[in-house]
Amino acid sequence: MNAQSHAHGAHDHTPSGWRRYVYSTNHKDIGTMYIVFGLIGGLAGGILSMLMRIELAEPGPGILGGDDQIFNVFVSAHGLIMVFFLVMPTFIGGFGNWMIPMMIGAPDMAFPRMNNISFWLLIPSAILLYASPFVGDGPGTGWTVYAPLSTSGHPGPAVDMVIFALHLAGASSILGAINFITTIFNMRAPGMTLHKMPLFVWALLITAFLLLLSLPVLAGAITMLLTDRNFGTAFFDAAKGGDPVLYQHLFWFFGHPEVYILILPAFGVISMVIPTFCHKPIFGYLGMVYAMIAIGVIGFVVWAHHMYTAGMPINARAYFVAATMVIAVPTGIKIFSWIATMWGGSIEFKVPMLWSIGLIFLFTVGGVTGVVLANAGIDYALHDTYYVVAHFHYVLSMGALFGIFAGFYYWIGKMCGRQYNEAFGQIHFWLTFIGVNITFFPQHFLGVAGMPRRIADYPDALAGWNLVSSLGSYLSGVAALWFLFVLWHTMTRGEKCADNPWGEGANSLEWTVPSPAPFHTFEHVPTIRSSAGGH
Amino acid sequence: MRIGRSVFSIIGAPALVMTAAGTAFAAQPLPWQTGFQPAVTPIAERVAAFNDLLVPLIVAVTIFVMILLGYVMVKFRRSANPNPSKTTHNALLEVVWTVIPIIILIVIAIPSFRLLYFIDKVPDDVGLTVKVVGHQWYWTYEYQDHKFSFDANLDEKAKPRLLETDNRVVLPVNTTVRLLLTADDVIHAWTVPAFGMKFDTVPGRLVETWVNVKKEGVYYGQCSELCGARHSKMPIAVEVVSKEKFTAWVADAKKKFATGPDTTPAIATAAVSE
C-alpha cells in the first residue's frame, strides 16, 4: 500500500450540489454519471426485450397485436439503446473514465472539460432516441437503419430523430475516444511503459482507435440518409441512380468494428479479474495485447460478411469469408490464454470471477456459431434468421453484458466504498446465466428451422421453442430486478470496502488508493511496481 | 433432422393448383425442430453436408473448452492448490493454440469455397426463368418464357398460417430454374429454407440465382429482410410438380393471368449485379 494515498480530504475542494455533476470535470464523477446513464439504458432496453418476448411467447397477435411496425420499433429501439446507451457508456464512459487515469497513475483525463461535454452530449441524444418511438409510426427500421426502408419507407420525423441521436452519440464517442487516446499516450506515470499497462487500458486504447476511425463513416452514412430523406439527394435511391447497397457498405464499415468496440472492453475487464482471483499473473501478456490489436485491425476489413445475400461479386464474397475466419485465430489465443492463466492458479470463485468464467464459455459458444456464419455458402441459409439472433446475443448479451457485470462487482467497492454481498451477487450470476441460456440457445433451433428475424408473428409450428425462449427471458428479467436489489443493498447496507479487498492478485494501481477512491486520486506521482503485466 | 411431413392437405389450397393426391410432401417448420428443413435441391444438399461437417467441429471445440474450464476450476481451486504457480509464458503452447485453429479453419474453408462457387454458378441447362419482384407486402412472379405474371399475397385463412399464399409459384421438378430477383420499393429477401438459399431483392439490382428441385411437393418460406409494417405477412409458397402437370398449369395460368399485373419494375435502368 502506498503511503501517499492518505491524508486526502482537507485539500479536496470537492464541489457540492448539482454543480458537482453538471459542471463536472472529474473523471470519477463523470464515470459515475455514465454508469447511471448506462443502467437506465439497460433497464429501458431490457423492458423492450421483455415486451418483445411476451409478444413472441405464443403465435398470433399478442401484447403488441402482432403488428410488425410496432414490433420493429421495439426491435430498433432495443438494439440502439443496448449498443449506444448501455454497453458503450458503461464500459467506455463508465469503467474507462473511472479506472484508466487511476490505472496509469494520471491525475485525471487529458481533457477534463471535453470529458464533460462527451457525457452531456449523450443526454440530448438519449432524449431524441427515447422519444422517437412516440413520433408518428416510430422508427421500425432495425438498428441498421437500412435504406430505402429508412428513406422512402419511413416518411415521419421518427427516423430523422434517430439519425440526430446517432450523430450526437457518435460525436460524444469521438470526443471520448480522443480523450482516452491522448490520456493513455501522454499521461502515464513514470515507469508505466506501454508494455506494462494493464490489459484493461490496452483494451480501451484499441477500442478508442476503433471508435475514432469507424464513427465518422457512420456519421457520413446517416448524413446521406438525412439528405436523401429531406433534401432530395439520391445516394441510396436506385430510381435516381443511387444504390441501397452502398448504405450497407458504409453502415457495416462502422458496424463491424462496433461489435469489437462492444466486446474488447469486456476482454479487458476479465483480463484484470482472472489474474486477480487466480493469484497469478496473466498468461501471455504480449500475446493478449497483440491479439486485441489484431482483432481491431482485422475488424476493419471484414464488414461485408453482414451482406453476403445482398448481391456482391462472388470473389468479394470469397475474400470476406477468408478474412472473417482469420479473426477466429486471435480470439482463440485470448480464450486459451485466459484458461492458461487459470491453469496452475489458486482460484477463488468470487462473483467477478464467475462472470468472467461465464463469459469465456458463452463467448466460445457465440464464437463458434460465428465461424459457421462466416461461411457465405451456409450463411445464405442462416442469414436474417434467429440463428443470427442467437449468435450475436451469445457474444453480446453474454459477452459484453457479462463483462459489464464482472467489472461492476470487481470495482463497485472501489467506486462507492461499500462491498457487495457475495451470496447476493452469486444468486444474480446464476439467475442470469440460466436465464440467458434458456432464452438464446433455443433460438439456434428456430433459426435453422427457418424463422426470420424481426417478425411479430410466426408460423404455429415454431411455438414450442419460442415459448421456451420467452420463459428464459422472464427469468433474465427476474435476474435484472434482483440486480437492482443487489445494487440498492450494496449502496446502503454494503460493508465498508478495504483499499484492496482482493489481496495480492489485484496489483493494478487503483487498488493502491483508498476505497472509495478520493476525489483527487494521487497527490504524488505514484511508483510503478515491477510489473502490471507479468514480465 | 430430416423429417418429411405427409399431413399436407390439398383442402384449402388455391383452386388453380391442380395437383391431386400426388402432392403429399411439404417442407415447412415443424414443432420442436432442431435441424434444417429437408434438403430438396443440389444446393440444399451441399449446405446440409457442409453443416454436417461444421456442427461436429464446433461442438467438439465447445466441449473441449468446457472440459478445460471444468478441469482448471476443479484442479486449481484455492482449497486444492493454495500456492499458485508463476508461469506466464510457454512458447510451444502459444504456437500450438495458434496453429491448430488455423488448421481447423483451413479444413472448413476448402469445402466452404467449393460450396460458395457451386451456388454461384448457374448451370447451363436452364429450363425456365422466373423473375421475382418484392413489393410491400407481396411478391410478383413473372414467367418470362411464357409471358404471364401474377401476384402472390398472404392467404390469411389458409393453413399453415402465415406461410400460404393465394397463388403459389409452380415449378417443374428436376429442372434448372433461373431466378431473377429484384424489388421495386424497399429491400426484401426471397428464401425457401428447403432450397438452402436466400437472396435479398434490392431495388435497382437484379440478382441471378438458381434452383433445381428434386422432389415434388410444397415448400414454404418467408420474406427475410425487414421491409415494414407487414414484413411477417409476405410468405413464399412454391409448389413443385411433374413436368406434365407444369405444362398443363402453364396453359391454364396463361388464361387466368392474361391480364396479370405489369411487373416491369419502376426502375428502367436496373443494374445487373454479379
Ligand SMILES: [Cu+2]
Ligand atoms: Cu418483405
